[in-house]
Amino acid sequence: MSDAPTPAVDAGPEPAYDRLATPQSADDVRITAWWWWIGRNILSVYFRTRYRARKVRGKHNIPRTGGILIVSNHMTNNDPFLVGWSAIPRRAFYMAKSDLFENRIQRALIGTLGAFPIRRGEADRTAVRIAKGLLARGECVIVFPEGTRSRDQRLRNPYPGAASLGLPDGVTVIPAAIWGIQEKHGPSRVIFGPPVSKGGLEGSRGQRAGELALRMMAAIAELLPEIGGPVQDPPTILATMDDE
Numbered sequence: 001m002s003d004a005p006t007p008a009v010d011a012g013p014e015p016a017y018d019r020l021a022t023p024q025s026a027d028d029v030r031i032t033a034w035w036w037w038i039g040r041n042i043l044s045v046y047f048r049t050r051y052r053a054r055k056v057r058g059k060h061n062i063p064r065t066g067g068i069l070i071v072s073n074h075m076t077n078n079d080p081f082l083v084g085w086s087a088i089p090r091r092a093f094y095m096a097k098s099d100l101f102e103n104r105i106q107r108a109l110i111g112t113l114g115a116f117p118i119r120r121g122e123a124d125r126t127a128v129r130i131a132k133g134l135l136a137r138g139e140c141v142i143v144f145p146e147g148t149r150s151r152d153q154r155l156r157n158p159y160p161g162a163a164s165l166g167l168p169d170g171v172t173v174i175p176a177a178i179w180g181i182q183e184k185h186g187p188s189r190v191i192f193g194p195p196v197s198k199g200g201l202e203g204s205r206g207q208r209a210g211e212l213a214l215r216m217m218a219a220i221a222e223l224l225p226e227i228g229g230p231v232q233d234p235p236t237i238l239a240t241m242d243d244e
Contacts, residue, residue: 026133029116036091043081056087058192067135069166071216072176074144084142087190093134094142135171145216157239163213175219179229189227193219210238
């Protein structure tokens with residue numbers, strides 16, 4: 001039997017790192033200024049024609065600078081674009097379910113529009129780290145505390161993880177409400193409210209995040225009737241992973 005060493009098999013070059021598919025930090029999530037300007041104008045026209053988007057209310061509540069966490073109710077896959085790209089005067093980033101990043105073309109589109117993946121049904125530390133990094137560098141991040149779309153248009157119980165992003169003193173939490181986009185031809189409406197108060201939050205970090213999450217949903221519930229949405233009591237309990 002020969003004692004000659006087995007030749008190494010050339011596995012070829014390592015696959016290129018795809019920052020859009022698997023971003024690891026806020027540095028991997030970017031929006032170029034020219035693409036933001038083009039995308040914002042295209043999407044504004046789209047929502048005005050497809051969903052008859054009306055004048056956005058409450059834009060004066062959105063700070064021009066500094067880290068902002070915008071929290072909104074959630075009804076369709078187009079919600080992030082309606083809230084973030086056609087409604088507010090500054091670029092915005094948002095979490096999107098990881099399934100949307102499996103298709104290369106779709107990944108390239110939403111990835112360059114400020115989306116980064118989150119794995120639903122588990123505590124996705126990478127997505128949280130990215131969101132925290134974006135807020136720390138003074139960006140605007142959109143989250144949907146309900147975690148998934150509401151099929152019956154009722155407000156769902158919120159997850160405290162989304163609210164934890166708003167706990168730092170340097171982050172302003174702005175509630176938003178959308179209505180009408182769930183209809184085939186709208187009209188869709190968006191309203192932004194004053195910052196959610198973070199005063200008087202007590203207990204552990206988890207307890208403070210839970211209380212802030214409920215305050216967020218109360219603020220959203222208060223805004224909905226102003227744009228034609230239903231009057232409803234806000235959630236009073238938090239969601240868990242078992243609710244997925």
